[in-house]
Amino acid sequence: MNLTAELQWRGLLHDIMPGTEELLNKEPVTGYIGFDPTADSLHIGNMVPVMLLVHLQRAGHNPIALIGGATGMVGDPSGKTAERNLLDLETLRHNLACQEKQLRKFLDFETTKNPARIVNNYDWFQHLGFLEFIRDVGKHITVNYMMAKDSVKNRLEQGMSFTEFSYQLIQGFDFVHLYRTLGVRLQMGGSDQWGNITTGTELIRRMEGGEAFAMTAPLVKKADGSKFGKSEGGNVWLDPAKTSPYKFYQFWLNVADEDASKYIRIFTLLTQQQIEALEAEHAQAPHLRILQKALAADITERVHSKDDLEQALEASQILFGQGTTETLQRMQEETFLSVFEGIPQHQVSKAQLSEGIDAVTLLSEATGVFPSRGEARKMIQGGGVSINKEKLADENQRFNTETLLNGKYILAQKGKKQYFLIVAS
Template structure:
């Protein structure tokens, strides 16, 4: 039996494994399904968006999504896909991370739509009252060591070593599914393909403890066409938190994807329809240099993770380097975006008195800026005479005038030499 939700996920390339009977369950009734998020950081990153989108599609299909934040499992640490044990987090740090992640999850799901309103639950709420003896007696006896040892997350770590704490992780996660099955009639758990073993431990626990039936569906782990790791940039993870990854850098990450990746990512990370995506691909193939696909992907996902205002700022900031822009555009962006845009350009520090005492633009652009921009006054003069120098996107018309510069954010100004050479000056 085919199901509209599963068909939707399949054409988007979001189904890796699915337990038999899942489609029948989804076709039979409004089904509660959940995804777990461990609070290893105080922000989700773009890799987490895959399971988030599974919940989004579940809700759009009329089912009830539950996002589980792992206050308890975060204390244990999931060994799946890890070559070494995760560092332990204290309770204060865990709670800080949990609260930050909750705010981000609330952007994607509808929490006020009746029967299929989304919920966020914290597994610490039920684990905090369970004693170790109660757990091993009432839950541990239902899952054999042989069964637990057969899981890839365990087998892959046997050579390097695995603590008993990590070994029990799949049992703790399995109990989450059992608890939600009992308390919220949750019949489905979803996640990345590396979670398959942990998820089916939950379905097995439900079967053995209460003779119940539950289901599993996982999405493939995202890989880039060139083999490099998805979700990483030169600065590390691409985070959903604007303080960790600026909206400009976030936008640029998607804008700079390859054609093959963009075709894949636009299916997974946007809610554009199949017809809309195929029309964009056709348009892109006719003029690949316009990067229609990348722009549509970057714009859609930046608005949903951040805001339309952040997208407009990111586009404006992108044009500072790569397109036509004005002094007003430059003055309108915030300090974090300014620094993100010009992160890779040469930077010079000068004092406020050096700026004030500069006799003219020739003096300012050679001596005062430590000869970083121009090596001699003669070079400055030639470039100025040819109209090849701008400050804050305004061309210098009178090279002999006393420099009067409106500082960006009260401490920066931008020098442009020719068409492509930029220098950011910090006035201290």
């Protein structure tokens, strides 16, 4: 199956420039996608462009991931309703390094045939002077053309700085530079990047008399129309320090059926046959969440590791399976810790505990699980709190060292899904 057909059935194809498909079918093409260093980790939304590169490489083409050391200094106005804050250089550099490390996990840099590459546009922008740039690049694009882009048009009312206005030229010149130096003829990205990408192909036509192509993936949304990639705590990050593998796994496990079908196509490399088989199986017994489990397992293993996946599975089993106070008590400390590695931890002093402590104080003042006593009390009264998997009926119930699992831990639970580990020390 060729690349465009593959992307098509996976729901990864939104817009494609005429001639792109023909080019891809004819010869190996070098294509790139830019990543914006706004944070020190990629999040799952960034996995869409990552998958585009993965598919590009699997189809025998040459993928390049561009990290935006220069573009990150300016700030992409696409999809933004207000002017962005600039990042300082140090943050930027740190973010770039972190993202690069993550990108390396998904692409094959070792193959001799069509190895992936990473480039940083700061490398070619740092020595390019402003006069030189507006003379050599800016001369080829009219302000009228630039204003017609949605990213600019949408901001005309509220205003936008010259800095952000010029963003598309910077990104457009990346394309020119890569066209010249590495023979890049394709740029991909999210659908919000279409405007920036076409400024690039336009520049290539005018500056080089060359032809370059574009392809974008749709913006991923949830079935209910809300934004994809957020969980209670905010973004779902690839960095295990920001989103633990357990939480990461749980995020995917909890997606709606409709979304699971969609996401498994987008984020995994399972074949159409495999996916359809899973869907058929899922339809037989939706409560087993076959699709969600397959999706969560596949992506957790690829983003983190097999070990991380196994621990996430084990933790999920204990937390949501038949886990009782007894099973918790029987667990070895080592297993216990590895299972609960990803959940938030709070400290309590052993001395305080051995004197005996009531539930409200334990969960608020002593540990900070709840920000105030009132909130802890209300939640307990509402039947929303469990200790060591046992529902707390009385806010005045007292605890002491007897409560500790393995002589050290208390497992607190707010609602069904939010766990907190209280460590006595």
